[in-house]
Amino acid sequence: MTAAVEARARAEFDVEIRAETSPLTQEERRRALRDFDIVVPTLGDAFDEATFADVPEPRCRLLANFGVGFNHIDVAAAKAAGIAVSNTPGAVTDATADIAMTLMLMTARRAGEGERLVRSGAWQGWHPTQMLGLHLTGKHVGIVGFGRIGEAIARRCHYGFAMEVSYLARSNKTPDFPVTRANSLVELAASVDVLVLAVPGGAETRHLITAEVLGAMRSTALLINIARGEVVDEAALIAALEQGQIAGAGLDVYEFEPKVPEALRQMDQVTLLPHLGTATEEVRSDMGQLALDNVAAFVAGQALVTPV
């Protein structure tokens, strides 16, 4: 956590801060539930059904997740064990939308490939047809999942790049700019230049992006994923890229994170970021403060600020 968040945690609570940044081991997760009143986990700390079953009488009463995505927590099993769950919505929205735009621009304009060329020393200089990419302005973007981040991406696409925006969602959305709701994922995939994923992870959205969806996309289209890796069938994505069914992909998240398949790492038409969505000092501090606001409310016997 950032220094500001650590300082507040130490000032307000009797706190143990784990030094390692790797995901909690199964034994650490058991200990977390057994020995602490409140735990602040983050993505990768898999509080699944088995973990709760391993600790029949947990001391823990709140998992105050650091992050908006909570697909690593079995919320129903937590509830059954008498443990509340909170997350950090809103704090992450703009930064994650910015990373979606970064991926979109880098992939459309071949920025990673160009940077690698310059670094290699092999660049021969500007010429009229060097490294031509996709012009993003005025293109059609399709957004899968039109929640906080999905809408923030759409806003950037509309106001910043004059893009036509379509979306897939469970209900009608009415932002203050024109958008069109798609009837199905395949229809959306087939009609856009850039397909962006902004749904939560978890069982319901696992492998939402199948070979069929990728096959429906235009051969010039790009796939951008800032959601969760498991939303995409990664083997199908690699096949679609290898066969030229789609032109490129920009990925912040991976199905078996942090493992990134060698095939993807070898492809020039993909942009690969290490889950950077919220990686700014300000945003990680805001996320930490919101997680601690939930802890403080819980300790004071008040309603959680942002319950799951």
Ligand SMILES: NC(=O)c1ccc[n+]([C@@H]2O[C@H](COP(=O)([O-])OP(=O)(O)OC[C@H]3O[C@@H](n4cnc5c(N)ncnc54)[C@H](O)[C@@H]3O)[C@@H](O)[C@H]2O)c1
């Ligand atoms: N890359 C990163 O660093 C990063 C950062 C923040 C969030 N995220 C991911 O982004 C996700 C979205 O965050 P948010 O704050 O926008 O959440 P949100 O709940 O505001 O938005 C998610 C939207 O997806 C919709 N949805 C769910 N399943 C759907 C489906 N099958 N088809 C269409 N729509 C569906 C929901 O109804 C909701 O409107 C998080 O859950 C997290 O996994 C990633």
Ligand SMILES: O=C(O)[C@H](O)CO
């Ligand atoms: O879910 C989230 O908030 C991100 O993936 C991490 O910031």
